[in-house]
Amino acid sequence: MVETQFRFRDDEPVADPAVTVDSFGDQTNAAAVRVEPGDDARELLPFLDRLKLVEVNFPAFTDGRGYSAARILREAGYAGELRAVGAVFVDQLGHLRRCGFDSFAPNAAIDPADAEAAFNRWPDVYQATGDGRRPIWAKRHGHEQHSNDQRG
Amino acid sequence: MYKYDQYDQAMVDTRVEEFRDQVRRRIDGTLAEEQFRPLRLQNGLYLQLHAYMLRVAVPYGTLNSTQMRMLGDIADKYDRGYGHFTTRQNIQYNWIKLEETPDILADLATVEMHAIQTSGNCIRNISSDQYAGASADELVDPRPYAELLRQWSSFHPEFLSLPRKFKVAVIASATDRAAMRLHDIGIEIVKNDAGEIGAAFYAGGGMGRTPMIAPLINPFVPIDQLITYSEACLRVYNRYGRRDNKYKARIKILVHELGKDEYVRQVDEEFAHLLTQGIEPPLAELERIKPFFADPAFEAGASDDLDRSDPDFALWVDRNCHAHKQPGYIIATVSLKPVGGIPGDASADQIRLMADLARDYSFDELRVTHAQNIVFPHVRKADLHTLWQKLDAAGLSTANLDQIGDIIACPGLDYCSLANARSIPVAQKISERFTPAKSDEIGELKLKISGCINACGHHHAGHIGILGVDKKGIENYQLLLGGCEGADTSLGQITGPGFSEDGIVDAVEKATEVYLANKQGEERFLDTYRRIGMAPFKEAIYG
Amino acid sequence: MKILTGNDLKSGAVIWWAGNGWSLHVDDAVDVGEHGDEILAREEAARRVNSSYAVDAAKTAEGIRPNHIKERIRALGPTVRLDLSLKPADPEAGNWVI
Numbered sequence: 001m002v003e004t005q006f007r008f009r010d011d012e013p014v015a016d017p018a019v020t021v022d023s024f025g026d027q028t029n030a031a032a033v034r035v036e037p038g039d040d041a042r043e044l045l046p047f048l049d050r051l052k053l054v055e056v057n058f059p060a061f062t063d064g065r066g067y068s069a070a071r072i073l074r075e076a077g078y079a080g081e082l083r084a085v086g087a088v089f090v091d092q093l094g095h096l097r098r099c100g101f102d103s104f105a106p107n108a109a110i111d112p113a114d115a116e117a118a119f120n121r122w123p124d125v126y127q128a129t130g131d132g133r134r135p136i137w138a139k140r141h142g143h144e145q146h147s148n149d150q151r152g
Numbered sequence: 153m154y155k156y157d158q159y160d161q162a163m164v165d166t167r168v169e170e171f172r173d174q175v176r177r178r179i180d181g182t183l184a185e186e187q188f189r190p191l192r193l194q195n196g197l198y199l200q201l202h203a204y205m206l207r208v209a210v211p212y213g214t215l216n217s218t219q220m221r222m223l224g225d226i227a228d229k230y231d232r233g234y235g236h237f238t239t240r241q242n243i244q245y246n247w248i249k250l251e252e253t254p255d256i257l258a259d260l261a262t263v264e265m266h267a268i269q270t271s272g273n274c275i276r277n278i279s280s281d282q283y284a285g286a287s288a289d290e291l292v293d294p295r296p297y298a299e300l301l302r303q304w305s306s307f308h309p310e311f312l313s314l315p316r317k318f319k320v321a322v323i324a325s326a327t328d329r330a331a332m333r334l335h336d337i338g339i340e341i342v343k344n345d346a347g348e349i350g351a352a353f354y355a356g357g358g359m360g361r362t363p364m365i366a367p368l369i370n371p372f373v374p375i376d377q378l379i380t381y382s383e384a385c386l387r388v389y390n391r392y393g394r395r396d397n398k399y400k401a402r403i404k405i406l407v408h409e410l411g412k413d414e415y416v417r418q419v420d421e422e423f424a425h426l427l428t429q430g431i432e433p434p435l436a437e438l439e440r441i442k443p444f445f446a447d448p449a450f451e452a453g454a455s456d457d458l459d460r461s462d463p464d465f466a467l468w469v470d471r472n473c474h475a476h477k478q479p480g481y482i483i484a485t486v487s488l489k490p491v492g493g494i495p496g497d498a499s500a501d502q503i504r505l506m507a508d509l510a511r512d513y514s515f516d517e518l519r520v521t522h523a524q525n526i527v528f529p530h531v532r533k534a535d536l537h538t539l540w541q542k543l544d545a546a547g548l549s550t551a552n553l554d555q556i557g558d559i560i561a562c563p564g565l566d567y568c569s570l571a572n573a574r575s576i577p578v579a580q581k582i583s584e585r586f587t588p589a590k591s592d593e594i595g596e597l598k599l600k601i602s603g604c605i606n607a608c609g610h611h612h613a614g615h616i617g618i619l620g621v622d623k624k625g626i627e628n629y630q631l632l633l634g635g636c637e638g639a640d641t642s643l644g645q646i647t648g649p650g651f652s653e654d655g656i657v658d659a660v661e662k663a664t665e666v667y668l669a670n671k672q673g674e675e676r677f678l679d680t681y682r683r684i685g686m687a688p689f690k691e692a693i694y695g
Numbered sequence: 696m697k698i699l700t701g702n703d704l705k706s707g708a709v710i711w712w713a714g715n716g717w718s719l720h721v722d723d724a725v726d727v728g729e730h731g732d733e734i735l736a737r738e739e740a741a742r743r744v745n746s747s748y749a750v751d752a753a754k755t756a757e758g759i760r761p762n763h764i765k766e767r768i769r770a771l772g773p774t775v776r777l778d779l780s781l782k783p784a785d786p787e788a789g790n791w792v793i
Contacts, residue, residue: 037395061187061313062190062273062313063313063395064273064310064311064312064313064314064315064390065390065391065395067309067310067311067312067313067390068310068387068390068391071310071387075425075426075429089187091174091183091187091191094309095307095309095310095312096309098309099309099310111182114177117173121166121169121170122163122166122307123162123166124159124162124163125307126163126303126304126306126307126308127304127308127309127431128429128430128431129309129310129431130429135433136159136160136163136303137303137433137434137437139159140157140159140436140437140440141434141436141437141440143434178704179704179705179742181742185739185745185746199702199707199745199746201709201765201768201769202709202769202772202773203702203706203707203708203709204702204707232779246773247707247779248707249705249706249707250704250705250706250707251705251706494775494776565764565765565768566768566773566774566775566776567773569765571765574768574774574775576773576775577774577775580775625762625763625764626764627764
């Protein structure tokens with residue numbers, strides 16, 4: 001299993017192996033699932049209360065389906081660990097985080113200084129994505145954040 | 153026009169630093185080309201046939217004189233003294249160095265410009281009507297909505313790795329001057345029976361290999377749900393657009409394969425969900441943006457008279473100028489299609505001159521049209537002759553708007569590594585074949601040339617369209633007739649076997665002869681073609 | 696013959712494999728035979744070239760001429776702006792492209 005290199009959670013990571021979305025429903029003990037690009041993340045919505053870890057696989061960094069999968073899960077109230085795995089490179093880290101990922105297990109290790117720069121690159125954001133950051137339009141008009149805050 | 157606040161400025165400045173860092177890593181080898189390529193594309197940087205090419209964004213085709221002057225200066229400082237205005241209202245530079253690109257972006261950022269998402273599998277430049285804010289036939293100025301969409305789409309973290317590029321056009325008039333229905337999403341701002349403003353959404357249009365006209369997917373989205381609905385459309389596309397075949401990856405294929413009703417059902421489902429997520433900016437944000445597009449300080453009671461005693465000036469007024477909503481004013485188009493010239497190209501000096509003229513005669517505003525021309529939107533009629541004289545002195549007074557000489561052409565094989573044939577020499581030969589008198593006789597004829605199936609020249613939407621192909625290493629040209637990009641959008645039909653470069657010019661001439669021989673009343677070429685059909689043209693062209 | 700072309704990473708200039716390095720001039724190009732892939736892999740890895748590929752060409756009395764019009768235009772410059780070509784003073788510059 002690839003090492004989790006960056007993690008933005010205080011709780012203990014689960015050690016459970018991640019099962020596929022297809023088999024997850026049948027396995028009432030499973031607390032970890034792995035979402036492939038072609039999976040429908042909404043199939044997991046009935047099971048959010050027992051899910052502790054969702055891995056979303058990026059076989060190719062250009063396949064952006066995992067970003068939508070992540071947001072769908074967070075929008076449904078999933079508060080467990082949401083891990084981006086696979087072809088994850090430093091230049092995607094910020095966008096992944098904005099979509100709700102809070103841990104990262106890239107195939108190839110990323111330079112920690114580069115990663116920190118990537119995570120902290122943008123002082124502001126244009127969109128509300130549920131990552132807890134107030135978008136620019138909210139700051140302009142004094143809105144409190146609407147979206148669910150996944151940060152602890 | 154829109155002015156950045158501190159947030160907008162910080163975003164483009166941050167983007168420059170991000171790209172500077174990415175370029176550094178590419179040059180020192182820590183970032184491989186395969187990882188770097190999507191990053192540079194999303195900063196507008198292509199690697200083309202001769203060099204890197206940079207596509208700078210002109211959001212919804214609007215810019216001021218300071219920005220236009222910078223575009224001219226960039227051409228001199230970093231390129232070879234000219235730029236090319238594109239069919240998506242942007243500008244391209246053909247001789248860029250990678251190592252200088254961060255500095256170019258930094259220079260652009262000082263005048264509130266950028267090259268963000270002008271390429272790559274993401275939401276591209278939002279295009280709009282080049283007469284926005286000036287024409288009497290619009291419901292409202294569409295550009296505040298385009299600006300709202302621009303901010304929403306910029307660096308949207310969920311939609312930066314779409315199956316393919318995504319092009320949006322926003323209009324607010326029944327007269328579609330932006331080829332709205334040939335976009336991935338086309339939006340028309342409309343009013344419902346209760347007098348409320350909303351957006352009609354069309355999805356799944358496009359050209360390229362499989363041209364399609366976007367069907368209407370929602371006749372009225374309330375304006376305070378514009379962003380939420382857009383996000384729903386994009387999310388469905390991101391999740392279900394094809395990723396197995398680059399040539400079937402656009403949303404038009406998804407809409408076609410699902411069927412419009414199923415696509416709409418999925419969007420509606422996602423839309424209902426997203427409405428609970430609070431992602432829509434408050435109406436106050438739209439109200440903040442709108443004043444930037446308020447009317448300039450028109451002079452009340454400005455004279456509506458025009459001294460037409462100069463016959464060349466009168467010709468140019470009749471052909472290149474359009475009525476303005478404000479009495480005493482007029483909309484003037486500068487044709488960048490001189491006879492025998494390169495469509496859409498302008499020298500740095502010409503660009504700077506147009507900047508000065510905009511400052512002096514058009515309330516400091518210009519537009520880039522998707523037909524690769526430049527518009528001065530707000531010219532006082534009293535100033536028009538002076539403006540024309542200055543254009544004329546600079547070789548910018550060609551009076552051929554929407555005529556056969558006003559050719560839309562992609563850069564083609566002279567510049568583009570994707571091309572199969574050259575397009576510019578064909579454009580040059582066609583423009584030289586038709587005299588001004590003959591062009592006048594023919595009247596409105598929108599001729600569009602693409603150098604390959606990617607259709608950047610929009611040949612499917614030409615009254616006459618030309619597609620360059622590679623026939624065993626020799627350039628060959630197919631002729632299409634009857635395309636149209638307006639409210640009555642239609643796709644051109646191919647006439648038959650292709651032609652050599654000289655042959656296609658002859659074939660175009662024959663097509664115009666068939667039109668003139670069969671024209672009834674005030675029919676345009678397109679009208680006659682639609683009435684009499686392909687057969688008479690085919691017979692004349694192929695004998 | 697098989698020749699190799701690509702772009703200089705930093706400047707974007709079109710370059711041709713000349714055997715001991717990369718040249719701006721197609722006439723310096725050498726026949727790489729079957730060794731194209733190996734040379735390109737090495738040169739890309741060292742970042743001495745970017746986006747490189749092999750091209751069929753012929754050696755003529757006038758110089759090396761790529762077989763396909765696309766690479767001939769690549770070697771020369773845009774046919775509609777010969778003032779931007781590599782040999783702007785050469786009146787013959789445009790003749791052998793098409």
